[in-house]
Amino acid sequence: MDFELTSRQRDLQMKTREFIANKIIPMESDERQGAHGPEESLRAELVDLARQAGLLTPHASIDMGGLGLSHVDKAIVFEEAGYSRLGPTALNIHAPDEGNIHLMEVVATREQKERWLRPQVQGHIRSCFAMTEPDGAGADPSMLATTAVRDGDDYIINGKKWFITGAHGASYVIIMAKLEDGSATMFLSDMDVPGIEIVRLMDAMDTCFTGGHAVMQFNNLRVPASQVLGELGKGFRYAQVRLAPARLTHCMRWLGQARRAHDIATQYARTREAFGKPLGKHEGVGFMLADNDMDLHTARMHIWHTAAVLDRGETGNFESSRAKVVCSEAQWRVVDRCVQILGGQGVTGETELMRIFTDMRSFRIYDGPSEVHRWSMARKILDGKAPTP
Structure with missing residues (x-):
């Protein structure tokens, strides 16, 4: 196996390293940080710096506006970004957005990508991933208790989620819910709709994720069938x-x-x-x-x-x-x-x-x-x- 970096990888490594050192580390003392992560205004400023440097959302596909990095490329760039606690936020590669971007690239329809993914890759919006539950799904996702019941052309979702990273301030959510036959399905929803409640933000040891970690409640959330992510039952x-x-x-x-x-x-x-x-x-x-x-x-x-x-x-x-x-x-x-x-x-x-x-x-x-x-x-x-x- 060849462990030598290519010239392109070396250039990306040094470009990211210099960006973090010169632009991001000086902002670590910014007061717009608290118990639930960087405030949205600070996140927007950090993202704008990465955009100017040509490093924003580098793992996204070129079609979506990213650099189309391979997994090995990501290993090099993400390590450099992680040198500062604010680096992943700046490059738009922090959890849960990084994983959601990857999932949406692979599974979402063209319409779903244009509605949610493209503005996310551009750094204009954030997302969250709602799977973990206080008395159900977590390390064992088979304990999923949140339900989605078909009602005409819609699904009605009910359930409680917690430790949902980035929920506060997110524009959309990917919800894991159980259908009537017991199979799991993913749904997409805007956050500013009736039926979604952020009950509270949880105190946590970490303070590096924008939006912190939230407890969420879904109360008869109505989601159109067009907002199913991927196929039914394949959650x-x-x-x-x-x-x-x-x-x-x-x-x-x-x-x-x-x-x-x-x-x-x-x-x-x-x-x-x-x-x-x-x-x-x-x-x-x-x-x-x-x-x-x-x-x-x-x-x-x-x-x-x-x-x-x-x-x-x-x-x-x-x-x-x-x-x-x-x-x-x-x-x-x-x-x-x-x-x-x-x-x-x-x-x-x-x-x-x-x-x-x-x-x-x-x-x-x-x-x-x-x-x-x-x-x-x-x-x-x-x-x-x-x-x-």
């Missing part, structure tokens, strides 16, 4: 179209944050002296930096390999589960070591490190906790369905 199949690449892009973005943490800790270890020499000269600290490098490299290799599998047109479900576990745990170890190296500065807002730490902990939960992915992998291994070298 779980489409969820896999979205989830395998989406869990990998989480790995890409958080790799950038872990690398940022490592760079902060490395610089601190070079300059802070204790017991007569720089911290990094003490083996306890130096070994942590070495372990960081190994974890970062291991995570990157898992990401690149899984991206290559997806680029070959394979489903990559096993590989993406493996990458999700390896990356979320390795990148967490990196950030945790960096907090330890910085000591008091690591647990305060003196650097970006504390923010990275609190934001990243949720990564081991998002898009399936590590335990569920291990369980899924184990079943495939025992059934002889795991890929072999």
Whole structure:
């Protein structure tokens, strides 16, 4: 396997790196950020900067206005964007919009794409994905309780969703609901219609997603049959179209944050002296930096390999589960070591490190906790369905 970047990939990497360093990191102190992420005015400003730089929504197809990046291309660009907590928002590649854009490209009709996808790719609107439920679907989507009942040319949707990222301020929602025969189907709806209620915003450890995480209620929401996403009864199949690449892009973005943490800790270890020499000269600290490098490299290799599998047109479900576990745990170890190296500065807002730490902990939960992915992998291994070298 050739791990050398092409000249185009190297150019994209450097262009994104310079954009993040020169345009986005200086905005990290902007006061338009709170417990539920960057405010909409800040998001619009960040998106405009990426638009001017020619980096907006790079993963979308060229037809839709993106750069048509492959999965390997995304691995390179998304890591660079993730170096700043505001980078993914600026490039319009943050969850849930990144995964929804990919899903809409694959499944939506031309009319649906023009109505919702194109303005989203242009950075004018946001979306959310409503699947997780307080007493139902989550790590086990088969527990889906939200219902969709046919009524003439419409469907009537009722149910409660929670931990719906970006719902506050989103323009449209993709809803997973259960038909009368028990099969799952995805529906599209504008958010500003009768029958959709944002009950409340949830307090969460992370504060990097615009719109935060919401509890939503669907009360006799009427959705025309023309707004079914894809085919009836294929909701779980489409969820896999979205989830395998989406869990990998989480790995890409958080790799950038872990690398940022490592760079902060490395610089601190070079300059802070204790017991007569720089911290990094003490083996306890130096070994942590070495372990960081190994974890970062291991995570990157898992990401690149899984991206290559997806680029070959394979489903990559096993590989993406493996990458999700390896990356979320390795990148967490990196950030945790960096907090330890910085000591008091690591647990305060003196650097970006504390923010990275609190934001990243949720990564081991998002898009399936590590335990569920291990369980899924184990079943495939025992059934002889795991890929072999």
